[in-house]
Amino acid sequence: MHPLSDLVQQNRHQNFGVFSCCSADEDVIRAVFKRMQDNELPILIESTSNQVNQYRGYSGKTPAEFAQTVLALANEFGIDNERVIIGGDHLGPLPWVDRCAEEALREAEKLVSDCILAGYSKIHLDTSMRLDDDSPDKAFPTRLCAERGARLCQAAEAAFQIYRESHPTANKPLYVIGSEVPTPGGDSSSVRMGISSPQDALKTIEIYESAFQQANLHDAFRRVIALVTELGVEFHDSSLDEYDHERCQKLTAAMKTTTLCVEGHSSDYQTAAKLKEMCEDGVAILKVGPAFTFALREALYALEAIERELYAGSDFAASNFREALEEVMLEHPEHWQSYYIGSSTDTHLSRSFSFFDRCRYYFQDERMLFARDRLFENLSHKTIPLSLLSQYLPVQYQKVRAGLLKNEAYELMLDHIGSYIDTYLEAVTGGKK
Secondary structure, eight states: OOHHHHHHHHHHHHHOEEEEEEEOOOOHHHHHHHHTTTSSSOOOEEEEEESTTOOOOTBBBBBBHHHHHHHHHHHTTTTOOOGGEEEEEHHHHHHHHHHHHHHHHHHHHHHHHHHHHOOEEEEEOOOOOOTSSSSSSOOHHHHHHHHHHHHHHHHHHHHHHHHHHOTTTTTOEEEESSOOOOOTTTTOSOOOOOOOOOOHHHHHHHHHHHHHTTTHHHHHHHHEEEEOOSOOOOOOOSEEEEEHHHHHHHHHHHHSSSEEEEEEEEEEEEEEHHHHHHHHHOEEEEESSHHHHHHHHHHHHHHHHHHHHHHTTTTOOOOHHHHHHHHHHHGGGGGTTTTOSSSSHHHEEEEEEETTOOOOOOOOSSHHHHHHHHHHHHTTTTTHHHHHHHHHHHHHHHHTTTTTTTTTTTHHHHHHHHHHHHHHHHHHTTTOO
């Protein structure tokens, strides 16, 4: 049995779950593996359709290259590859919404197939978006969403038959479905997110099951483990919508009458207590991405501040990490300008500190990689004084004092990201590791 299938069943009786790291950033993935070294839990790493695709996405990787990278990073930390589950998030026509449906879906079929052939075993089939020739004036029917999802599932199943020829013991892929899917990357409106109605959720499952049956995907539908619903959780530029157990109670109770769990999208920045409530309510899969790269950016800014103080008054080649990031983002505003609005002061603040964390799109730029490498190179030549560590990374300062953490820049960064990871680990294990 696929380990995620077992975990979903455990959620119904023991409130266990899994968090999904939806990030293609290697520093983030390293932080996840480092945090997971001391337990035996499954490790779920997912790439999104705009991060990784057949055109390499903004991470610069194809699905095969991403999978190879993930497994290589697991090996760095001595983690058995059998524990690592690689998945695809929002797999569908999202990167091609400006094209006609047929063209966009052909691209999506190619993406899903490539992911399966690369060893991905958890697939979120996301066809919830309008395409160029879909009517903007009519309601987007769940039936059409389901039929398109079934079409992508057919491509995935066909690709798996090819994959299994060289991987005879591979688990069949698991699927996640849904027509009410929170906006990938956060909601740029200021309106509080709604909550899917219990009736709509149950009807969606029924419609998807019918579409899969009509596409002769009976066995595949038995491997659908989760439904994506709107849970009222979302992050905005500088505010957050917290999970509300009472508001979601009818929805989560209805979902417990089915065989599916809820996959919780946009759970970024929720507190450990809220995440634990979600898991207890049947949200067995907690998706998180921007919050982890937000933590990465926080750590890099803190380390750059330490670098400036360490070398103040001397003639040295500074990393200028934050300055380089601002320059790159201003030169290529396409990834942030629809999210950050207001005065020049407002947008300047958002480019660095927004919960949307659009700066993650720029970390693979050559100038950013150069600045990052120089930052760590500069910090490797001097011991960071405890007083500076206390000023800029106080949590890590306490761990260094206690002998739990090395006073080395890269280790400090991984541990800062790890503090965010800990909130998810606490939630999905009920505090037990």
